[in-house]
Amino acid sequence: MNEKDFMEMLKTERMGMHCERFKKEYPPTPEQLVEAEKASIAHDKVFSILDAEHRKLLEFCEDIEIADSSRENEYYYRAGIEDGINLDRLIKQMKSAD
Incomplete structure (x- = not known):
């Protein structure tokens, strides 16, 4: 396993x-559950009248909107993890240089 593969595995596990x-x-609040149910009912109503x-x-x-949103969220999350790993490495290097 090379460093790139290791980083990908590490990011996936951390995610x-x-x-x-x-x-x-942070479980959904009762209000969020109610809103989600209302949205689901509204979606089903609209969907039922369409051919x-x-x-x-x-x-x-x-599907496209969900995939785009998920892809963007994953990108930012992975970038954050990679930044954290690189920062950790830098700090360790600085400490070992002392």
């Missing part, structure tokens, strides 16, 4: 760890 921690420490062609178009748009 999973933080995701689980976030779910435990098959328009449902496909709506699903396509939703």
Whole structure:
């Protein structure tokens, strides 16, 4: 395993760890659950009145928006982890130089 592969593995593991921690420490509030349910009902209403062609178009748009948002969030998170790792390395190098 080279350094790049190791960094990718480390970032993936840290992302999973933080995701689980976030779910435990910040569960959705009752208000957020109610809003999510309202949004789901509204979506289902809109979806039910569309014909098959328009449902496909709506699903396509939703899939693209979700994928783009997820990709962007993952990029920033991975960049943060990489910055933290590099900062840790730099601090260790500085301490060993003393």
